[in-house]
Amino acid sequence: MSTPSPAEARDALARVREVRLDTAGSLRTPWWLWAALGAVLALVTAAEDFGSAVQEAASLGLGALTVAWAVAGRRSPRVAAASGALHRSALPGYAWLPVLLIGLAFGTLRFFAEPPVHRALTGSGMPAWIHDHPSTTTALPYAVLSVAVGLLINVVLRRMAHRAAAR
Amino acid sequence: MSVSGQGADAAPDAVPDAVGGLEQLLLDPTRLTIVALVSATTWCEFAFVRDHARLSDSALSKQLTTLGNAELVEIRKGHVGKRPRTWVRATTAGRERLRAHLATLQQIADRAEHAAAARPDADAQPPHTG
Numbered sequence: 250m251s252t253p254s255p256a257e258a259r260d261a262l263a264r265v266r267e268v269r270l271d272t273a274g275s276l277r278t279p280w281w282l283w284a285a286l287g288a289v290l291a292l293v294t295a296a297e298d299f300g301s302a303v304q305e306a307a308s309l310g311l312g313a314l315t316v317a318w319a320v321a322g323r324r325s326p327r328v329a330a331a332s333g334a335l336h337r338s339a340l341p342g343y344a345w346l347p348v349l350l351i352g353l354a355f356g357t358l359r360f361f362a363e364p365p366v367h368r369a370l371t372g373s374g375m376p377a378w379i380h381d382h383p384s385t386t387t388a389l390p391y392a393v394l395s396v397a398v399g400l401l402i403n404v405v406l407r408r409m410a411h412r413a414a415a416r
Numbered sequence: 417m418s419v420s421g422q423g424a425d426a427a428p429d430a431v432p433d434a435v436g437g438l439e440q441l442l443l444d445p446t447r448l449t450i451v452a453l454v455s456a457t458t459w460c461e462f463a464f465v466r467d468h469a470r471l472s473d474s475a476l477s478k479q480l481t482t483l484g485n486a487e488l489v490e491i492r493k494g495h496v497g498k499r500p501r502t503w504v505r506a507t508t509a510g511r512e513r514l515r516a517h518l519a520t521l522q523q524i525a526d527r528a529e530h531a532a533a534a535r536p537d538a539d540a541q542p543p544h545t546g
Contacts, residue, residue: 252436255528258521264445265452265518271468272456344545 284401287396290313290355294388298381352403355395358368363387436523437516441486446471451488451514452478455506459492462502480504488513 253261289311310414369375370383377385426535442448447448454460466476483489488510492503 252438253524255522255525258524258528259444261443261521262525264449264520268449268452268468269456272453275464275468277473321538 270411273407283396283399286399287392290393291388292394293383294359296343297384319387350398354398355391358391358394423447429451436466437520439488439513439517441482441488441508442514442517446475447483448517450485451506451510454489454504455511455514457505459503459505462468 293304293307293311296304365384365389370379370386431477440452446469450465453465453468462473462476462480465480466473469476471479480489480491481492484491487507490505492505494501494503
């Protein structure tokens with residue numbers, strides 16, 4: 250067996266480090282996925298202002314989108330690559346954890362903040378449109394906050410992956 | 417779902433170097449790249465390895481067969497819907513052998529660095545021993 254020279258050893262170590270960092274970098278969830286998630290959350294929340302039928306349709310649409318995304322990830326290599334599904338990282342549940350935590354953050358925020366916000370928006374002194382559409386008014390900040398939580402979790406998970414790769 | 421690449425016919429040149437922990441197979445940059453890549457994941461799809469290692473399907477297939485025979489990686493073939501898929505992962509022994517290989521490479525690099533530091537006025541090139 251030939252023993253590598255110090256230069257060859259350094260090259261090989263650099264190559265391994267680069268490959269691992271590249272793999273960790275491919276955990277990236279595209280920004281537009283988070284934006285789309287925010288838009289869908291906002292639409293589902295806003296649907297409350299337009300009756301239960303619209304709300305049910307929006308919830309069904311959200312469910313269908315989730316299923317379509319999962320199926321598309323398995324069928325299309327491009328979608329799979331975008332969602333990081335072509336490999337499963339050494340970090341368990343890197344893709345689902347942010348989605349789960351976003352859902353929890355969104356639910357918790359709505360549970361505690363919605364009643365007082367709703368009362369304030371439907372109280373006297375508010376413009377007529379806001380008075381009639383309190384859920385639509387609150388939808389955007391809820392969605393932005395939830396997506397911000399998701400992005401933050403994503404950044405933390407990527408840093409963890411990079412740290413593991415650099416070892 | 418069929419499983420392959422776990423045969424007992426390990427390549428004779430895959431036996432680790434008893435002295436340094438170096439793996440002959442991993443001295444090849446392409447094979448080192450593949451094993452480093454799959455060891456950073458739990459399972460990864462053939463296409464992911466192919467794209468990141470910048471290899472053709474046939475070249476990767478050949479390398480994976482070699483690495484599979486040496487029990488550095490495990491290859492699993494299956495289907496998603498009607499489409500065939502191949503998944504690869506590093507075996508536990510493969511991860512350990514990669515770790516030992518990298519530790520030895522690090523030792524080689526460190527030793528040269530220390531030798532150079534001990535002789536700051538010496539030429540950076542190693543002395544000719546022939």
